[in-house]
Amino acid sequence: MIAMIRYLSELLDARGRRHLRVMLAAQAAQGVLQGLGFLFVAPLIATLVSPPVNWSRFWLWLGAIVAAVAVHHVLLAWSTSLGYLVGTDVLTSFHERIGNHLATLPIGWFRGDRTGPIGRMLGKGTMDVANIPAHLLRHVVVGLTAPATMIVGSFLLDWRIGVAFTAGAVLCALALRLLMVIVRRNDDDYEHDIGVTASRIIEYARQQPTLRAYGVLDRPELGTLEDSLVRQQGSQSRLTIRGAWGLIAFFGTLQLVVTAVIALAVALTLQSAITVPVMIGVLIVTLRMLDPISQLGELAGHVQVNADAIGRVRALLAVPPLPEPVSPAEPAGSDIELRGVRFGYDDGPVVIDGIDVTIPSGSFTAVVGPSGAGKSTLLKLVGRFFDADEGTISVGGHDVRELGSAGVSRLTAQVFQDVYLFEGTIADNLRMAAPDASDADLDRVARVTRLDEVVERLPDGWHTRVGEGGSTLSGGERQRVSIARALLKDAPIVLLDEATAALDPANEAAVADAIAELARDRTVIVVAHRLSTVVAADRILVLDRGRITEHGDHDALLAAGGTYARFWNERVRARGWQLATKGTP
Structure with a gap:
């Protein structure tokens, strides 16, 4: 994610980079406030179930929860509008940068088999990159900072619960990493095949007179378009099936962690190691932590696809242009x-x-x-x-x-x-x-x-x-x-x-x-x-x-x-x- 943010920053001007930094800070604050809001529930419940009820403490914790929720929603609205603004800036800069770079490449670089991939990059690829700040980054940043806040806060509830949350977070991170590796490896093949198919479709449309004149439209041995479509279907199936197995592994790990933490909290309560209010707080934190982490898992494939899109753009921008002289010479004749x-x-x-x-x-x-x-x-x-x-x-x-x-x-x-x-x-x-x-x-x-x-x-x-x-x-x-x-x-x-x-x-x-x-x-x-x-x-x-x-x-x-x-x-x-x-x- 850090590499994605760094590249987005490279695409933007000074104003756009400032907006990106502010947006990321607001999103990180949202995650922290979301985590704190759920952590505050434990002392609130403890105040209610511990007679006599300390109403001043109760209103203090309730006010803290309300303030966290209110500020969270203000930051949510602000960061969302900034996300669309940064996405628009990225889209504009993206087209300008690619267009300027294409104009510097050797003419011979523009082979027929590059028509489809470049067209897809300038169409879907640009939207994928612009989609990162407009939609994905908020879910990713909040999906990381909210659980991190709750994990740190869980140590205040009980150190054993904190250790269990930390170990579970490591396992979930490894499962998430496995999912993204699966998507990256198979997405490269899929994007290559779909780019080739796009080139073949353009070729097929342009060569209709020749194909019809020689009656080869229905002869599969001459139909590279059909071959391309078959390869694209195969790579898409592999991406979908293997990605599904990656998701199963991630969500299976997440459910295992949740079950283990709940079991640990109940066991500690039965042993009188923690109080019932603390156990209730642990259960609330555990169940609420599922939401951002689950959303992070669901978006992991999209994040990787967008990261791959950035990688393809960077590969294009890395193609060396022809060197141009600072002061071009003047020819003497045309020999x-x-x-x-x-x-x-x-x-x-x-x-x-x-x-x-x-x-x-x-x-x-x-x-x-x-x-x-x-x-x-x-x-x-x-x-x-x-x-x-x-x-x-x-x-x-x-x-x-x-x-x-x-x-x-x-x-x-x-x-x-x-x-x-x-x-x-x-x-x-x-x-x-x-x-x-x-x-x-x-x-x-x-x-x-x-x-x-x-x-x-x-x-x-x-x-x-x-x-x-x-x-x-x-x-x-x-x-x-x-x-x-x-x-x-x-x-x-x-x-x-x-x-x-x-x-x-x-x-x-x-x-x-x-x-x-x-x-x-x-x-x-x-x-x-x-x-x-x-x-x-x-x-x-x-x-x-x-x-x-x-x-x-x-x-x-x-x-x-x-x-x-x-x-x-x-x-x-x-x-x-x-x-x-x-x-x-």
Whole structure:
């Protein structure tokens, strides 16, 4: 609990931390007053049953009980309102801190399998964390301080009763600890599985056209969503069943302690070791102690789940951002140079293994090779999605780490195979690259990319809304929008990853024309499986297992008879295409 409170304090500003401290103090005082109120019952009863009745002492103890209850309720109302205030502050700070941190992470960190977990963290996870000060902390603090007060007070009734209460508290604490360990171990698996399921649901929704086109909706061997749901159900069952056994162990221990204390009190009374009023006071304290401790046991699972949520947030915030320079360097040109570059994802194998290459400013370079050769990774390193593990990547004479992420972003325009368009109009999506672009600028890039053909046949033209992710447009139309956006940005370096993959001939021709326009006076790097898109490149880099095995223009590589020539001949035989050579329109 202390770690939870410390982290909540880290999330808050000075005002929020002050409110948190006051709230905790008020809640602790509630627990002490609650314990004292029940302890005062023993001397009150002793006064009544000891003739002659000392009425002044009776009213003294009764007044003490009333005052404890009254102050307790005032503190309850105050701390509850403070809890909601602190919860709101935590929620606001939580979103701001995670949002700011996500903005500093490497772009390549945002893989598809992280969509679901991050979405769940920002939704349910944030509410779990905000729920701690708003609801849980009061029950936890009171559940600890009230029994602690009653245990300390029980020594004043009889030292043997106090020892019995202390021993019972230790046993209950151990049982509670066991319950929380069970919940923590199984909650991690459950949260992982539910995050994977969320990612699979998003994937399942987005891939409906492909799934239906190939009739695989009812084929379980291809249904990772069904597998994810089965795993989630299994982990949820384990969490529920094992958590139930933990609760049984806790409440069984609590009942055993209560029974033992009551038996001890009765035995001591029968032996005349304590008086009947003291025994009655012990029974009252014992039975009233059940309420906060039982509530603590019932909430232990929720407390652990919220603690796990905090742990996942802390793990996210511990992901190191890309280092940014204090004074970013200014590039001199748009030439790109890689020297001794090595890179591997996380703790996985090396993907880029010692690349040395210079890409002159204004050149058109194509990157080809088998799947998994590192082509897309190479582009991501140039665009500073990640930093290289070894070696340097320079743009305009400066290491990309000296330019900073913002500097690299200004220098590059990137087009991916999987184009994502934001909810809004076609014009809105283009103006993301240049907010001040005029209508004439939009028309110019639309003509070059043949996006004007799309705009003209849409009912609302430029003001046509594209839907979430560009769902109202076809794949080829989205790709035209993406390339038009890159052209409008007018960056000196353009990175295209599989820009013509899975396009029909008409869209492929339009995209190829747009790429030719982009290559006119920019440094362009294209990754493609379709070799027809790279025939006109100034230079072709052939990657295999993270290394450049060949480089040269199309004719030279064909004449060399190496990997590129083999790929070319295989594609020609497989497709039956007669592809034009360099220089042929």
